[in-house]
């Protein structure tokens with residue numbers, strides 16, 4: 001870190017009194033800093049921290065201290081877009097080194113739907129995106145430090161940051177052991193199976209083709225789960241996103257394999273992921289599982305419904321959408337899915353918030369027709385989805401962004417964890433099989449809690 005050169009830059013700038021914040025962007029090359037040290041060092045910021053790592057490692061970001069947030073009780077693409085622009089406009093950005101390949105981002109998401117939430121989701125607004133005080137881009141080794149412009153002392157700020165970085169490098173990493181489980185139970189298991197049976201009778205191949213029904217599993221602990229323990233456990237499943245999102249007294253956690261979309265310039269990438277078979281961890285049996293999945297009519301149908309819907313929803317925003325008509329297999333640690341990569345070139349003036357609104361929820365987590373399915377889920381499903389299966393991710397100043405469909409997830413509060421898992425129901429689905437499938441889909445979170453029998 002070339003502190004003298006950085007100070008010279010700071011000596012040469014004048015603070016812009018029209019702005020609310022100053023963001024300093026500086027490299028932290030070679031520093032021994034990771035997510036666990038950050039969460040340990042910034043323990044007092046509990047409830048105001050996140051870790052977001054994308055599955056292709058495009059992003060690995062920790063944010064600490066929510067300085068300002070966009071919060072809305074209703075989703076409105078145009079208002080959100082304006083608020084995002086206004087927030088970025090309030091920031092004076094200063095690069096302390098040229099050519100750093102990283103940019104400031106906001107992190108957050110929207111709830112799955114507008115269902116009145118039960119108390120459990122009160123910490124998360126309908127739509128919420130945060131500007132953190134400390135944003136660590138761990139992939140590119142860059143820090144974005146943001147402070148209120150009236151509070152910044154350009155003579156002392158660098159020294160303060162350096163001291164903090166040194167303390168982070170020396171942070172203690174002593175996590176508590178795994179949370180001791182008091183009680184573990186599926187919520188409404190028989191009612192859920194009955195709902196699936198009823199739903200199969202309602203579905204057909206034209207007017208209501210598919211709906212995804214989710215269920216919950218509740219685990220209570222003898223004492224609260226240590227964030228450092230959870231972070232360590234979150235590191236152990238490749239090929240998935242990692243979301244650890246604290247807000248108030250809650251933490252929302254996901255190891256989702258499913259991208260909603262990412263945008264770079266005018267290029268959007270998304271995927272259809274639907275159709276599932278358990279991974280058995282025996283090479284012969286797993287080959288059979290994969291070839292079953294590729295050829296099974298019900299799974300193929302479930303998958304095609306998702307792909308068609310995504311392609312259809314992209315059309316107003318793109319004259320060029322490309323995908324392979326034959327799905328492949330997405331391999332996760334516990335499960336296989338049918339997978340189709342979809343690419344689009346976006347038309348001019350497409351806004352990321354319009355795309356979010358247009359694409360979410362895909363029938364991988366909602367159903368088809370989308371509105372019928374959404375209403376059905378709100379009406380019939382037990383409990384509230386909140387951030388489960390909802391878009392969570394990051395947005396830069398322009399449209400560049402990456403969003404996850406936050407499945408394989410749980411909500412942690414005080415001494416309890418609520419796990420969520422759902423599956424696509426079509427005509428001909430069997431409630432027993434779907435129940436088993438959701439059981440498999442709890443595994444990533446059970447594994448994070450070390451609550452499975454593995």
Ligand SMILES: C=C(O[C@@H]1C=C(C(=O)O)C=C[C@H]1O)C(=O)O
Pocket residue numbers: 212214258273274275276302337364365389407408420421422423424425441
């Ligand atoms: C809804 C979930 O998963 C979704 C449903 C799938 C299916 O029904 O085959 C497969 C992958 C996901 O798109 C979940 O994991 O909770």
